[in-house]
Amino acid sequence: MFRRLIALLLCLFALPALAQTTPRPPSPLVRVEMKTTEGNIVLQFDKTKAPVTVANFLHYVDQKRLDGVTFYRTVKVEENFGFVQFGVRNDPKRVLPPIKHEPTSETGLKHLNGTVSIARLKPGSASGDFTIMMGDQPSMDADPSKPGDNLGYAAFGQVIEGMEVVKKIFDSPTGPAGPFVGQMLAAPVKIVTARRVPVPAAAPASPAPATPPAN
Numbered sequence: 545m546f547r548r549l550i551a552l553l554l555c556l557f558a559l560p561a562l563a564q565t566t567p568r569p570p571s572p573l574v575r576v577e578m579k580t581t582e583g584n585i586v587l588q589f590d591k592t593k594a595p596v597t598v599a600n601f602l603h604y605v606d607q608k609r610l611d612g613v614t615f616y617r618t619v620k621v622e623e624n625f626g627f628v629q630f631g632v633r634n635d636p637k638r639v640l641p642p643i644k645h646e647p648t649s650e651t652g653l654k655h656l657n658g659t660v661s662i663a664r665l666k667p668g669s670a671s672g673d674f675t676i677m678m679g680d681q682p683s684m685d686a687d688p689s690k691p692g693d694n695l696g697y698a699a700f701g702q703v704i705e706g707m708e709v710v711k712k713i714f715d716s717p718t719g720p721a722g723p724f725v726g727q728m729l730a731a732p733v734k735i736v737t738a739r740r741v742p743v744p745a746a747a748p749a750s751p752a753p754a755t756p757p758a759n
Contacts, residue, residue, distance in 0.1 A: 573747055574598070575704070576605050578738045580615070582713060585676075585706035586741065587660055590749055593653055594646045594700035597662055597670070601700065604672055605738045609638045614732035615713045617724060624679055628713045629663060630735060631673030642671045646698045647686035653699040655684040658710070660701035667695050676703060678714050 572591045577584055589598045604610050609632060617629035632638035645667035648654060655661060659677045661684065664670035675697075677684075686696035703710060713733050722728030 571743060571747075573743045573749060574602065575741045575743050575747075576602075576738055577741045578610070579736045580709060580713075581734045581736065583706060583709035585709050586704050587701050588704045588743070588747070589660075589701040594651045594698055596644050597646050597698045597700040600640065600643045600662075600671075601660075601674070602740075603640055604632070604638075605740060608738075609640070609672065610735055610738040612734065612736075613638070614729075614734050616729055616732045617722075617727050618714050618716065618718060618729060619724075619727055620714070624711075624714075625681075626678050626714065627661075627675040627681070628678070628710060629673060629675045630733075631663065632671075633673060634671075639672045642669050644668060645670065645695060646700070647695045648699055649686040649688060649696075651699065655681040655697065655699050656702075658703035658707055659699045660703065661697045661699045664697065667693070670698065676710050678710065 574589045574591060576587045576589070578587070589601070591598050610630075613630060613632055613635075615628050615630040616633065619626040619629070645664065647667075653659070655677050657677055657679050661675045661677065662670040663673040663675055684697045685699070687694050713729075716733065717730045718726055719728055719730040720726065
């Protein structure tokens, strides 16, 4: 009886040590800070949602393919509503192969204010150009009830810091030249660097949509 009591006590004392040494599962969250000439923007991604699109973006970041590219386009549907676009613009020295399309009907993500999405032509053509939403835009989500190409765009991340910088880019003057008349920035905003940054231990897996900056 005495030996059993000693063994039980030893097990109880060992439990805290075991709890401390048990490794935690890796977090699915990744953050990237883009330092631009107008200020910094921090993006957060959940690798369990839209995994192909998230991995593609991280390839561009880790290989420094976004260093030196620009925010070059702003689409204004109305005041404080539209999106800004940045990326490699098919630069052969930067662009990676296109990826599988991950529609919002499969990922559960939505094009809300501050959502990061990937530009495309037909499904499966997206590669190295990305958009950030200004305002909620359900029309960019997949809608199987619509005829034709109803797969929408692939949302895959969220701005968690720096929406005021996005707003500044969104409000920048546009010029008449370029492939999208009236949408190309007269003075494109340069991304100096794009790098992964640590994710705080208490970071929520699905951050709330960004609050639109005040006018």
